[in-house]
Amino acid sequence: MPESKVAEDITVKRTICPLCATGCNAVVHIQNGRPVRIKADPKGPVPATGCVKFTGALDYHDHPARLNFPMKRVGQRGEGRWERVSWEQAMDEITEKLARIKDKWGPEALLGVGGSGHGPGDPNLWRFCNLWGTPNYFHQGKNCGEPEYFAEWAVYGAISEIGNTPVPGVTKCVIIWGSNPPVSYGSNWWKAAEAARTQGMKIITVDPRLSESAKGSDLWLQIRPGTDGALAYGMLKLIIDEGLYDADFVNRWCLGFEELKAFVAQYSLSKVEAITWVPAAKIAEAARLYATSKPADIMFGLGTAHQGKGTFSAVLGKAFLRAITGNVDVLGGNRFGDVPEQTSFVEQMHWDKIIDHPERTRDNVSSEVWPYGSVKALKLFREAMSNVYPKGLPGPAKYMIYPAPSSVWTAILDQKPYPIRAALIQASNTLGTFANSKRIAQAFTSGNLELLVVLEQNLTPTAQLADYVLPAADALETPNIFVAVGYWGFNDLYNAIPRALDPLYERRTDYDVFRDLGNRLGQQGYWPDSLEGWYDRLLEPSSVKFEELAARNDPQLAPPVREKRYLTSGFATASGKVEFSSSMLKKLGYDPFPQHEEPAWSPVSNPELAKEYPYILITTGRNRHFQGSNLHQIAKLRRLHPHPLVQLHPETARQLGIAEGDDVYIETPVGRVRQKARLFKGINPQVVHAEFGWWYPERTPDSSLSGIWESNINSIVPDGPEHASFTGDSSFRALLCRVYPAKESAPGSIAH
Numbered sequence: 037m038p039e040s041k042v043a044e045d046i047t048v049k050r051t052i053c054p055l056c057a058t059g060c061n062a063v064v065h066i067q068n069g070r071p072v073r074i075k076a077d078p079k080g081p082v083p084a085t086g087c088v089k090f091t092g093a094l095d096y097h098d099h100p101a102r103l104n105f106p107m108k109r110v111g112q113r114g115e116g117r118w119e120r121v122s123w124e125q126a127m128d129e130i131t132e133k134l135a136r137i138k139d140k141w142g143p144e145a146l147l148g149v150g151g152s153g154h155g156p157g158d159p160n161l162w163r164f165c166n167l168w169g170t171p172n173y174f175h176q177g178k179n180c181g182e183p184e185y186f187a188e189w190a191v192y193g194a195i196s197e198i199g200n201t202p203v204p205g206v207t208k209c210v211i212i213w214g215s216n217p218p219v220s221y222g223s224n225w226w227k228a229a230e231a232a233r234t235q236g237m238k239i240i241t242v243d244p245r246l247s248e249s250a251k252g253s254d255l256w257l258q259i260r261p262g263t264d265g266a267l268a269y270g271m272l273k274l275i276i277d278e279g280l281y282d283a284d285f286v287n288r289w290c291l292g293f294e295e296l297k298a299f300v301a302q303y304s305l306s307k308v309e310a311i312t313w314v315p316a317a318k319i320a321e322a323a324r325l326y327a328t329s330k331p332a333d334i335m336f337g338l339g340t341a342h343q344g345k346g347t348f349s350a351v352l353g354k355a356f357l358r359a360i361t362g363n364v365d366v367l368g369g370n371r372f373g374d375v376p377e378q379t380s381f382v383e384q385m386h387w388d389k390i391i392d393h394p395e396r397t398r399d400n401v402s403s404e405v406w407p408y409g410s411v412k413a414l415k416l417f418r419e420a421m422s423n424v425y426p427k428g429l430p431g432p433a434k435y436m437i438y439p440a441p442s443s444v445w446t447a448i449l450d451q452k453p454y455p456i457r458a459a460l461i462q463a464s465n466t467l468g469t470f471a472n473s474k475r476i477a478q479a480f481t482s483g484n485l486e487l488l489v490v491l492e493q494n495l496t497p498t499a500q501l502a503d504y505v506l507p508a509a510d511a512l513e514t515p516n517i518f519v520a521v522g523y524w525g526f527n528d529l530y531n532a533i534p535r536a537l538d539p540l541y542e543r544r545t546d547y548d549v550f551r552d553l554g555n556r557l558g559q560q561g562y563w564p565d566s567l568e569g570w571y572d573r574l575l576e577p578s579s580v581k582f583e584e585l586a587a588r589n590d591p592q593l594a595p596p597v598r599e600k601r602y603l604t605s606g607f608a609t610a611s612g613k614v615e616f617s618s619s620m621l622k623k624l625g626y627d628p629f630p631q632h633e634e635p636a637w638s639p640v641s642n643p644e645l646a647k648e649y650p651y652i653l654i655t656t657g658r659n660r661h662f663q664g665s666n667l668h669q670i671a672k673l674r675r676l677h678p679h680p681l682v683q684l685h686p687e688t689a690r691q692l693g694i695a696e697g698d699d700v701y702i703e704t705p706v707g708r709v710r711q712k713a714r715l716f717k718g719i720n721p722q723v724v725h726a727e728f729g730w731w732y733p734e735r736t737p738d739s740s741l742s743g744i745w746e747s748n749i750n751s752i753v754p755d756g757p758e759h760a761s762f763t764g765d766s767s768f769r770a771l772l773c774r775v776y777p778a779k780e781s782a783p784g785s786i787a788h
């Protein structure tokens with residue numbers, strides 16, 4: 037049951053962890069209306085076990101840094117002067133400004149930016165933007181798996197199950213490629229991998245560093261950042277040359293194999309070794325192990341999506357490998373994600389409305405430069421995939437219309453190709469999480485931007501630039517139905533969890549904020565009076581009401597485990613087959629067989645720059661203690677990780693006169709930031725690995741936007757076409773930098 041008692045005055049309720057978008061299952065003990073304890077719920081589909089962040093869940097809920105009341109700016113943007121206003125006043129004024137901007141500049145003048153949700157809020161901003169008619173909406177996912185999803189859609193019309201958790205006793209081999217699950221996937225993934233290993237599964241890790249995954253692997257390929265496409269092509273050539281591919285699957289289900297074979301023939305192992313720095317013998321060993329162990333799984337990984345010009349070949353190469361070995365939509369291999377069928381999620385997101393919106397006259401601001409990321413592309417795929425997805429593309433369709441962030445900032449600063457005049461930001465500390473953050477700050481403080489509204493739980497540096505800051509409820513205060521990233525439409529698993537606590541102070545759920553705004557701005561009828569009411573609409577295909585489902589002992593709707601769905605429906609491509617020479621890529625003007633291309637700043641593509649900036653820089657270092665740019669304010673987590681850390685090889689550090697724990701500057705042609713040196717033998721001496729997401733909430737309020745320019749690595753990451761991948765997102769893991777000791781000590785204390 038959703039509720040029980042452990043003492044006369046202590047009620048126990050089901051809930052989810054409020055700290056990240058995974059939304060792990062928990063139970064909360066409530067005394068006198070206040071939460072006094074939270075622990076993992078082992079009965080839920082994703083129990084909150086093995087995650088150190090979870091220890092800070094209750095601290096987060098009523099932390100002094102939380103936003104609790106609507107606030108309106110009274111000074112200049114970023115000056116830190118606010119007045120508390122009523123919700124009514126804030127919504128009246130925001131509504132009036134949005135309506136005026138739409139009248140004058142059109143619906144496309146509104147930008148929506150979503151973050152890595154702190155709870156089940158994300159879909160509300162997408163829905164609002166689709167109903168409003170703006171194609172200028174993007175989400176943290178723009179920096180996430182987008183290029184890999186695009187490659188998979190183009191080649192076989194589906195994306196692999198997120199996380200591709202190994203199936204013990206079934207999965208024979210997994211290639212961890214561009215990710216580090218022990219750090220970024222919580223404990224459940226690695227537990228499954230350990231169980232699978234005891235039953236014979238082999239692990240191959242492709243990573244420039246001896247990551248936690250690499251340490252636990254049978255084979256580690258220490259690759260030069262930005263060269264994964266060449267590695268994939270070299271593996272493909274060997275697998276084809278040695279006849280290790282699944283000839284039956286290829287003959288029956290694939291088109292363009294001969295073209296693929298001719299294309300990868302250029303990538304001999306000796307050539308690939310020279311490009312990637314991985315010994316040819318290891319590449320051959322990995323290719324043979326992968327191709328002869330079935331089923332086998334090549335994991336989705338951000339590492340391969342963050343390589344700028346190197347990204348296209350990397351993500352396509354991985355998709356080709358999955359397909360020629362017959363591992364697509366196979367249990368234990370790369371099984372496809374489940375499309376929402378038990379709910380009307382696809383219809384409720386109104387993607388078709390953005391295609392045919394009567395007020396929309398323009399595509400997004402980057403559609404001419406990066407057409408795979410446009411309403412035009414969404415429409416093309418919608419038509420080509422209708423044999424498998426008759427109701428429309430599943431939730432990840434949103435990626436298809438994302439504009440390139442660099443073009444969005446240009447549309448604000450230069451008003452080209454057309455003006456963006458207003459922005460709604462939901463749960464995104466955009467300054468901390470997108471490239472070239474000083475340029476983002478320029479855009480957000482530009483007079484061209486008439487309205488900047490941030491809906492947040494904390495006064496982030498981005499929120500500090502807003503005209504209005506609206507306090508968002510957290511997951512303890514919000515009813516929930518989505519599991520893990522299911523609320524992005526990636527799966528068909530639901531778990532109904534009632535609201536455990538009423539929102540504190542004047543916090544509101546994201547749903548209530550966008551319902552109010554939508555109803556004021558012509559979206560009446562789309563927003564039921566409560567979030568539970570919207571869940572009832574979603575659940576109509578399952579003929580169950582939210583409250584009824586939530587009251588069950590097992591409040592889940594789990595889909596049956598399915599595989600090889602192509603046997604009945606074909607693949608969701610124009611031909612119904614796997615297309616190595618993708619017809620959709622060709623239609624959108626892309627080469628379906630792109631050569632490995634060096635990132636714009638690499639020792640090979642730009643040797644002159646490399647003389648000044650001799651180290652290859654990876655900028656996306658994560659750790660177990662924080663969630664992106666959030667949770668640095670939680671004292672017990674911060675004590676575990678008080679400073680931003682940059683990994684250097686000990687020999688590199690010795691040459692630079694740097695010792696363990698020293699403050700160092702990391703500098704690119706864009707600027708410099710300071711982090712503390714962490715010496716690490718498991719990194720190539722030419723590679724540097726810096727953490728991202730750092731700011732100093734303990735300094736708020738101050739005049740430096742809480743130290744966002746001090747250690748925030750994204751403030752030295754370039755953006756723009758030179759560095760962008762085929763989808764317009766930035767190069768975060770294949771840059772050039774120099775490193776040197778920071779002589780002066782850090783201003784202020786960063787101990788909490």
Ligand code: SF4
Pocket residue numbers: 053054055056057058059060084085087088089090222663
């Ligand atoms: S993975 Fe996220 S939701 Fe799950 S326990 Fe950790 S912080 Fe909470």
